[in-house]
Amino acid sequence: MGRLDGKVAAITGGASGIGEAxxxxxxxxxxxxxxxDRDRERGEQIAAELEAAGADALFVQADMQHAAEATAFIQQAEAHFGVLHILVNNAGIRMYQNVVDASEESWDTMLAVNLKAYAMCAKAAIPAMVRAGGGSIVGTASIRSIRAGSNTVQYDTTKAAVAGLTRSMARDHAADGIGSLRRFLRI
Ligand SMILES: NC(=O)c1ccc[n+]([C@@H]2O[C@H](COP(=O)([O-])OP(=O)(O)OC[C@H]3O[C@@H](n4cnc5c(N)ncnc54)[C@H](O)[C@@H]3O)[C@@H](O)[C@H]2O)c1
Structure with missing residues (x-):
């Protein structure tokens, strides 16, 4: 018996690295x-492999920097499986610049992918989790949420904000049964 039997999860950035794992x-x-994931080829490859092994998996190609695509992903996840219990906000990018070098455009991209998308996915997922009777939201933060690196000012800023977003959402939606993953993993 698995610790997530009967649960449905939506995971962003699932075509490689931590998301794929x-x-x-x-x-x-x-x-x-x-x-x-934005990488359609890799996402479809993983989904086909998982399905061939008998798993229940759905891949959706989406660019998380666009709110409409983030929202549509969550809606497709709930529509496909009929319910949604867990959101893992994970897709993230890094740029190597200090605050003087970083352009306005690069700030817009970093904030859109690493922060706004996390909020947009949660905005769509929380009502679905309430319909499911409760849920959990995980945000992939980083040591950079609390410690600075060199020439990664935008990454460090967005990762600190992910920690803040997660704390705020936990406070605002605890009464709706939205909490940490511990509730499902029984740890
Ligand atoms: N690797 C580390 O050491 C480390 C440490 C701490 C935190 N993190 C965080 O973990 C998360 C995953 O990192 P990783 O190391 O697995 O990276 P990765 O590059 O291997 O995977 C990230 C995935 O997100 C996807 N992605 C990127 N931008 C996207 C977008 N706009 N729309 C949709 N998909 C998009 C990529 O295609 C990729 O499949 C990130 O948020 C990263 O900041 C990583």
Whole structure:
């Protein structure tokens, strides 16, 4: 018996790295998983492999910097599986610049992918989790949420903001049964 049996999760940035590992681990633990990524080729490859192994997985190609695509991903996840319990906000990018070098355009991109998309996915997911009777939201932050690196001012800023967003959402939506993943993992 898996620790996520019967649960449905939506995971962003699921076509490589930490996101892909999370998709695979959640499936091992019994979850049904919808995962989004901008990399269609890799996402479809992983979904086909998981399906061939008997897993219940849905890949959605989406560019998280566009709010409409982030929202549509969450809506597709709930529509496909009929319910949504877990959101893992994970897709993230890094740029190597200090505050003097960084352009306005690069700030817009970093904030859109690493922060705004996390809020937009949560905005769509929380009502679905309330319909499901409760849920959990995980945000992939970083040591950079609390410690500065060199020439990664935008990354460090967005990762600190992810920690703040997660704390704020936890406070605002605890009464709706939205909490940490511990509630499902029984840890
Ligand atoms: N790797 C580390 O050491 C580390 C440490 C701390 C935190 N993190 C965080 O973990 C998360 C995953 O990092 P990773 O190392 O697995 O990176 P990765 O580059 O291997 O994976 C990120 C995935 O997100 C996808 N992605 C990027 N921008 C996207 C967008 N606009 N729309 C949709 N998908 C998009 C990429 O295509 C990729 O598949 C990031 O938020 C990163 O900041 C990573």
């Amino acid at each position: 999370t998709v695979r681990r959640f499936i091992e633990e019994g979850a049904k998983v919808a995962f989004a």
